[in-house]
Every structure is written in structure tokens, then in C-alpha cells.
Amino acid sequence: MLLRCLSLYRRPLVLLICLLPMGSFSLELKGELVQGGMLIGRVTPGEQVEVMGRSVRVDDQGLFVFGLGRDAPAEIKLTHTNGANEVTTFSYAVEQRVYREQRVEGVPQKTVTPPPEVLERIRREATLVREARTVDDRRTDFLSGFVKPLEGPITGVYGSRRVYNGTPGNPHYGLDIAAPTGTEVFAPAPGVVTLVHREMFYSGGTLLIDHGYGISSTFIHLSELLVEEGQQVGPGDPIARVGATGRATGPHLDWRINWFDVRLDPALVLDQFPAAK
Numbered sequence: 001m002l003l004r005c006l007s008l009y010r011r012p013l014v015l016l017i018c019l020l021p022m023g024s025f026s027l028e029l030k031g032e033l034v035q036g037g038m039l040i041g042r043v044t045p046g047e048q049v050e051v052m053g054r055s056v057r058v059d060d061q062g063l064f065v066f067g068l069g070r071d072a073p074a075e076i077k078l079t080h081t082n083g084a085n086e087v088t089t090f091s092y093a094v095e096q097r098v099y100r101e102q103r104v105e106g107v108p109q110k111t112v113t114p115p116p117e118v119l120e121r122i123r124r125e126a127t128l129v130r131e132a133r134t135v136d137d138r139r140t141d142f143l144s145g146f147v148k149p150l151e152g153p154i155t156g157v158y159g160s161r162r163v164y165n166g167t168p169g170n171p172h173y174g175l176d177i178a179a180p181t182g183t184e185v186f187a188p189a190p191g192v193v194t195l196v197h198r199e200m201f202y203s204g205g206t207l208l209i210d211h212g213y214g215i216s217s218t219f220i221h222l223s224e225l226l227v228e229e230g231q232q233v234g235p236g237d238p239i240a241r242v243g244a245t246g247r248a249t250g251p252h253l254d255w256r257i258n259w260f261d262v263r264l265d266p267a268l269v270l271d272q273f274p275a276a277k
Ligand SMILES: [Zn+2]
Pocket: 156, 172, 174, 175, 176, 253, 254
């Protein structure tokens, strides 16, 4: 197909204007094409978008969102189908990151090599979290942008390879912010509480907030939960208190952002989509 595309790559905005033989359409992407990044796009309402073989919700304004995981490939494909069922596929380069190793000493040894009798509990809890992240709600709360859920020194970052008490574990997906036990945690964006669990094996006090379109926040190691499932929260509302529950060496908040099961980098999302002051 004859396709002429003008790509203006002005980070963090990627704008693609395509002139097709049968007409023209525009596809707009906001956000950085980097591992861990969140991207908000716009097409003409009624058109369809597929990213990495996965169809994404396009609303009646033409808005859609997707995320790139920690190990997203160097090139991704986005397929666009217009109202006349004409299909165009775009390739985008995804910036590849280098993740550091972080050694964590002093976590409870049972959380590094869990005894067999807790494996069933671990599986059950993982299922609860996984299911909460399948919520696909039409609310566009994520469009308000994000603020830090609390202020404090950053003690852990997204993507790092973790070694717990000398044993290699899963990569770290959250942004760790240190604060004394009991410090209030605030909602980083509007949303609806989809999971409240007081004591998970790895994550301790755990809270999930859905921001719409599969974008969710997860908060772990909490000492206290101040909201209930189904509750609507506004940006800056107190939702929980910092703790050191689960696999933790000291009090801190671990904040994660997902696009469904795809784990995004909260620091990147904060940087690219800050809430209007
Ligand atoms: Zn953490």
C-alpha cells in the first residue's frame, strides 16, 4: 500500500499524520516509547486499534491507552483499522533500558524461600491481584494525570533485578518511597478501589485502585487501609498508611502502575503525565 507518513517525534509527543491514497487520517500518541512507558493515543472515533496483537478500547472521542512492559521488544506494531475497514500497520521503535541489580538484605527468610505450606496461599493471593487488574472500566480517570502518593526518599526503582538475602528474586516493579510507619498515602489520581487485603504473604497490606481503561495503581506493605472496595477516590484523598508488612526490611510505600497485566514505571508515568497543578 502506498503510504506516506510524516512522523514528528517531539518527545514526549509522537504525532503521525498519514496520507493514504483513499484519504487521510491522523494518529496521535502522547508519552514516551520506552520500556515501562504509558501511551495515550487518539484516532478518529469509530476506528480500531490493536497494539502488539491486542485490541485496545477506543472510546467515542477516539481515545485509547496502552503500556509497554519492562521487557517490551525494541520494535512494536500498532494496527489501525479505519471506518472503511482499511488496515494500516505501524512499527515503532521502543527505547530499551538497562536495569541495575539491587541487593536487599534482612527481609524475613520465609519470604525468600517460602515453606511449602504457604504456596497455596501465595497462589490464591496472586489470583486476587491478577483478577483485580483485569477490570476494564470506561472511566477516564487516568487523564487527570498523576501525583506522588506521598513524599519521601526513593529507595527502590522500577525494573531493577532484585537479590533478596543473597537469593535472586523477581525484578522489582514498583517505586519505593521510604516514610515512617503510619504516614498517610494519598490517591495519585482519581479512581475506584478494586482490592483491599490486609495481609498478603509477599505484599502485606495491599490496595488496588482502578483509573480506567486497564490503568491501575497498586500499593503494598501498608500498615492500615483507609478505604473499602468499590469506593470512589479523588486525587489526594488519604487511602492508606505506610507500613513494613510482607517482604520488606523497613517502612516504605511500594507503588506500582499497570496496564492490565503489563507493569509500567510509576516514575515515568509521573514524569510524562503529571496532574495539572
Ligand atoms: Zn518495593
